[in-house]
Amino acid sequence: MKDLDIAEVARRSGVPASALRFYEEKGLIASIGRRGLRRVFDPGVLERLALIALGRAAGFSLDEIALMFAPDGQPQIDRKVLAAKADDLDRTIRRLSAMRDGLRHAAACPAPRHMDCPSFRRILKAAASGVVKPPKKRGPRSPSECIAIVEREVM
């Protein structure tokens, strides 16, 4: 594979050029040189970007992800960290599942006012107790049809 310019990397990875420059500044990726002013990337950066996307999807911050790359560039991912994040996700999932069930009930509930519905009041109680916390919104990008892909590929 040939070297890539930033537009090519952006095109193949789906990551905007501005974000790529930002990642470089943060030390998450590196170009292998310059042609004039222009950055030149090794195709391997695509895998690197995939790892970054994976980390982000799992809920790691960019700073945390940076720590997962050893100085030599090889990913050095602590399995304990992964397991901890999985547990984290598990808790989030349970929380969100409860909310989803609550919402579905409220949506279907025949009570004239939501406050008349005992189930609604139960969820409300839970929310007030701080049990549940706001989920994160997705970024500006959203190729939602890709959901099926992970189901097929990952599951």
Place this chain on the structure above:
Amino acid sequence: MKDLDIAEVARRSGVPASALRFYEEKGLIASIGRRGLRRVFDPGVLERLALIALGRAAGFSLDEIALMFAPDGQPQIDRKVLAAKADDLDRTIRRLSAMRDGLRHAAACPAPRHMDCPSFRRILKAAASGVVKPPKKRGPRSPSECIAIVEREVM
């Protein structure tokens, strides 16, 4: 029940006074008057705050939540909106579940380097495809002991 000052509302709801002022500014809550400069709140504001917490937990923004309160202050929650949010959560949950399973596998994987593991590479491919997106972190606050409080005061 007596009127409450802002500190009392903060204590009982677990919401910091600064956030209460912010909510008032946004029109999410209202005080029933002033004693001197100081805001005076009706105890009903606690239920209101519980609703707000519920909305936040379900992933609604403050602006969206504001729209759910009719001008008279009664919650007027469109059941379609609730159902849509539930579907939203469902998608998020599926996404996170896939991530969690992937992480668990990677954590348990015996391959010396993660990149040697076929499963890891599959997840990676999925992440690169833009399938998965970052989840949201919870807010900084979590006064979980407040559970009992709302149970007593509001419900």
Place this chain on the structure above:
DNA sequence: CCTTGACCTCAAGTCAGCTTGAACTGGCAG
């Protein structure tokens, strides 16, 4: 009467993860 301290207002700061804009550069097609 005077101090204390909880409350007030308003502006600005915080955090993450980028995006946007202005001003500039340089390789290459014509």
Place this chain on the structure above:
DNA sequence: CTGCCAGTTCAAGCTGACTTGAGGTCAAGG
């Protein structure tokens, strides 16, 4: 040679949900 245009830098802006700080007010206790 020239102009195009994709690339560059650096600084500033954005979103959301608040927090923090400076400076001001007021009711009550001593």
